[in-house]
Amino acid sequence: MTATAPETVPRHAGDTPVVEFTGVGKSFGGNTVLENVTLAVRPGFTGLIGPNGAGKTTCLNVVSGYLQPDAGDVTLRGESVLGLSPARVARRGVSRTFQTPRLIPNLSAVENVMVGGSRHFRRGHLAELLGLPSARRDEREQRERAYDLLDALGLGAHPDRPANAFPIGSQKIIEVARALLNDPALLMLDEPAAGLGAEDVDHLVDGLNGWLRERPDAAVLIIEHDLELITRLCPTAAVLHFGRIIQSGAPKDVLRDPVVVEAYLGADLAAGD
Amino acid sequence: MLQTLVSGLESGSWFALLGLAIVVVMKAADVPNFAMADIGLVATYVGISLAGAGVPFWLAVVTTLVTGILLGVVIDVALMRRLAKYGHFPLLLMTIGLSLALTALTGLVWGHDPRSFRAPWTGAAIEVGGGVAIGVSQIVSIVVGLLGAVAISAFFTTPVGAQMRAVAENRATARLVGVNAGRLSAIAWGVGGLIAAVTVMLQAQSALVSTLTPASLIIYGFVAATMGGFTSLFGTFAGGLVLGIIQQLVGTYISTAAQFSVALLVVFLVLVLRPDGFTKGMRLRDV
Numbered sequence: 001m002t003a004t005a006p007e008t009v010p011r012h013a014g015d016t017p018v019v020e021f022t023g024v025g026k027s028f029g030g031n032t033v034l035e036n037v038t039l040a041v042r043p044g045f046t047g048l049i050g051p052n053g054a055g056k057t058t059c060l061n062v063v064s065g066y067l068q069p070d071a072g073d074v075t076l077r078g079e080s081v082l083g084l085s086p087a088r089v090a091r092r093g094v095s096r097t098f099q100t101p102r103l104i105p106n107l108s109a110v111e112n113v114m115v116g117g118s119r120h121f122r123r124g125h126l127a128e129l130l131g132l133p134s135a136r137r138d139e140r141e142q143r144e145r146a147y148d149l150l151d152a153l154g155l156g157a158h159p160d161r162p163a164n165a166f167p168i169g170s171q172k173i174i175e176v177a178r179a180l181l182n183d184p185a186l187l188m189l190d191e192p193a194a195g196l197g198a199e200d201v202d203h204l205v206d207g208l209n210g211w212l213r214e215r216p217d218a219a220v221l222i223i224e225h226d227l228e229l230i231t232r233l234c235p236t237a238a239v240l241h242f243g244r245i246i247q248s249g250a251p252k253d254v255l256r257d258p259v260v261v262e263a264y265l266g267a268d269l270a271a272g273d
Numbered sequence: 274m275l276q277t278l279v280s281g282l283e284s285g286s287w288f289a290l291l292g293l294a295i296v297v298v299m300k301a302a303d304v305p306n307f308a309m310a311d312i313g314l315v316a317t318y319v320g321i322s323l324a325g326a327g328v329p330f331w332l333a334v335v336t337t338l339v340t341g342i343l344l345g346v347v348i349d350v351a352l353m354r355r356l357a358k359y360g361h362f363p364l365l366l367m368t369i370g371l372s373l374a375l376t377a378l379t380g381l382v383w384g385h386d387p388r389s390f391r392a393p394w395t396g397a398a399i400e401v402g403g404g405v406a407i408g409v410s411q412i413v414s415i416v417v418g419l420l421g422a423v424a425i426s427a428f429f430t431t432p433v434g435a436q437m438r439a440v441a442e443n444r445a446t447a448r449l450v451g452v453n454a455g456r457l458s459a460i461a462w463g464v465g466g467l468i469a470a471v472t473v474m475l476q477a478q479s480a481l482v483s484t485l486t487p488a489s490l491i492i493y494g495f496v497a498a499t500m501g502g503f504t505s506l507f508g509t510f511a512g513g514l515v516l517g518i519i520q521q522l523v524g525t526y527i528s529t530a531a532q533f534s535v536a537l538l539v540v541f542l543v544l545v546l547r548p549d550g551f552t553k554g555m556r557l558r559d560v
Contacts, residue, residue: 066449090451102446104439111435116450142432182451 017042018077018186018219019063019094025071026058026243033058034069035243041186044212045220047230047237047251051264054240056223057099060188064096065089076186095179096188099223101171105164109155109174112163113146116178142181149177152210154203169196173204180211187220193229201226205233227255239263275405277525278518283411283479284493285517286418287472291490292497292509293425294468298345299503300429300441301461302353303361307368309494310487311375312348313469316341317477318383321390330393337390337470345466349459372487380484387481395478410479417475421468422510428464429506437461489533493520496540502547 017040026034033055048056061067063074065086074081081089095116103112150159153173158165163174172192179187193201212218224230230237231251238248241263247254254260291310298306320337324330348371356363389395394409401407428434439447440454448454473490476482493516500512516539523535 064449086449087451087453090449091453095451096449098449102443102449104442104446106442107435107438111430111438114432114435115439115447115452117432139431178450 015042016077018217019221020075021059021062021072022075023072024059024062024069024074026055026062026067026069033243034062037072037240037243037245039238039245039248041219041221042236043217043219045208045222045234047234048221048223048240049225049227049230049237049254050240055243056240057190058243059240060096060190060221060223063089063186063188064094090182093183093185094188095182095184095186097172097175097179097190097192099190099194101168101175103163103171103174103178106162108160109150109163109166109170110143110146110159112174113149113177113181114142116181117142117146146177146181149180149207150174153177153180153207154200167195169200172196173200176204176207183215185218187218189220189222189224191223191225193224193226201229205229208233227251231255275401275403276407277521279407279411279415281518281521282514283408283414283517284520285514286414287476287490287513288493288497288516289510289513290418290421290468290472290475291494292501292513293422293506294465294472295494295498296501296503296506296509297425297468298461298465299498301437302349302458303441303444304353304364304368305495305498305503306465307365307491308348308371308375309368309465309469310473310490311372311379312341312344312466313471313473313490314482314484314487315344315375315379316466316470317390317473317482318379318388320474321388321477322383324390330391333390334474337474338467341466341468341470342463343466345462345464345469346459348466349462353462354455354458372491376484376487385484387483388477389481390474390477392478408479410475414475414479417471418510418513421471422506425464425468426506433457433460492533493536496536496543499540499543 019041021037021039024034024037025032037055037059039059048059050056058067062069063076063081065081065084065088068082076089076092076094079092081092081094084092104115107115147159150173153176155170155173155177163171166174172195176189176192179189192204196204208220212220222230222234234251236249237251237254239246239254239257239260241260246263247257247260291313294309294313295306298304298309316337319340320333323336324333328336352367352371353364356367392410392413394413397409398406399409399412429438436447436452437457437460439450440452440457444454473482473486476486476490493513496516497509497513500516501508501510516536519539520532520536524532
């Protein structure tokens with residue numbers, strides 16, 4: 001028996017979108033960051049790429065409840081998440097990591113991971129306070145899962161050291177473990193490979209693949225500048241440019257598209273290539 | 274001398290427990306709670322009234338504890354949460370106002386005469402030789418204080434405890450990763466109310482309490498919390514015990530009139546010499 005009771009999800013062919021953006025718009029002051037973004041994220045890996053400032057992180061913020069869009073809708077398995085607080089969105093099964101790791105510095109790595117397990121606590125707070133046996137068992141399982149996740153993602157030694165004692169790359173791995181402890185239906189990774197060595201990236205990829213094998217109906221949305229990693233992991237990728245989706249499809253094709261090349265490299269370089 | 278030490282440890286346990294209650298709320302809700310001792314007093318008076326009406330002792334004890342928890346939770350949900358968006362200062366003022374209001378209310382309902390909460394062991398003592406006797410209620414206070422400190426420390430290492438510390442350190446991040454900050458702050462206030470109820474109840478079983486009790490108890494609690502830098506549970510607990518012993522020594526060898534000033538002097542010294550608390554830097558796990 002697991003401690004988790006994720007909402008039962010109809011297991012259609014892997015094609016039902018986990019998350020859908022429909023005509024999403026967002027501007028700050030007069031500055032339009034997202035414009036009519038429509039995107040379906042299906043189970044498995046999906047890449048979200050684009051030049052700096054294209055609005056990629058804003059997309060994640062809109063899903064996770066951190067920002068509310070000005071237009072359009074965002075649905076998680078058919079239900080709108082608009083108007084929900086970040087905590088509620090997380091409890092519905094959306095987990096994420098951040099471009100700059102956001103860990104609690106004085107908590108140990110493993111405790112930071114445990115903080116992510118909010119989905120398991122829907123009914124457990126009181127039981128835990130009273131020290132009921134069921135709560136103790138859950139707690140032990142949580143802790144073991146936290147250690148296991150850190151291990152599977154390749155954090156290596158010293159999971160009990162405070163989070164701020166780890167280099168940025170390791171902090172990113174701790175964040176991924178924290179996100180996975182929530183057993184998300186949608187995992188959003190904001191530049192997970194930035195600051196990681198090649199070996200760390202391999203560990204991370206193995207860990208993510210392993211997790212996804214156990215959760216075939218879960219989706220992973222990755223923002224990444226490392227296009228090789230995107231090509232390696234994601235069957236589909238969408239390109240965001242000035243707040244609009246300009247292309248989506250298999251990464252190899254997408255990256256060859258002249259419009260995308262121009263967006264990425266600028267017209268001059270593209271012409272010279 | 275032994276008598277003085279035991280008395281010091283006894284009142285030190287009360288200070289330590291109240292300090293822990295303050296730190297628990299401070300950690301999760303980020304408010305220094307000046308009404309903590311009053312919450313304990315109201316809960317204790319409820320228990321005393323029940324016991325006086327013939328309710329069995331242990332039922333009265335449980336009711337006292339539950340009242341403490343409920344008071345804490347209600348104050349958080351009904352008052353603190355509404356003010357939270359205006360920042361820390363209004364919250365702080367609210368706890369001071371609450372303290373005054375609860376004291377006044379207690380006086381209105383129960384009067385200002387000192388009362389005691391008679392336990393089956395009240396008045397009993399154990400001879401330890403040399404003509405020295407230690408009160409059973411003193412031992413109860415010290416043991417409960419220790420158990421409370423251990424239980425609270427253990428609680429903060431659980432996943433919920435980790436979430437609570439996460440909320441305290443960085444509310445925004447904790448919420449972004451899905452922590453229900455509101456529920457955790459209600460839990461912290463409930464736990465705080467529980468500890469405060471235990472504290473005042475222990476005091477009422479050993480000595481007398483009145484509407485004057487919270488005013489001094491809260492200062493001692495804050496001195497203990499200051500010694501722990503408002504973060505370290507161990508520092509707070511040890512600080513409370515040390516303060517109790519200092520206070521008894523001052524009372525025995527100098528003057529009981531000097532006890533309060535010495536406590537304030539201790540805060541002054543701690544703040545000047547070790548503003549982060551006197552266990553900071555000992556590489557103990559901070560909460």
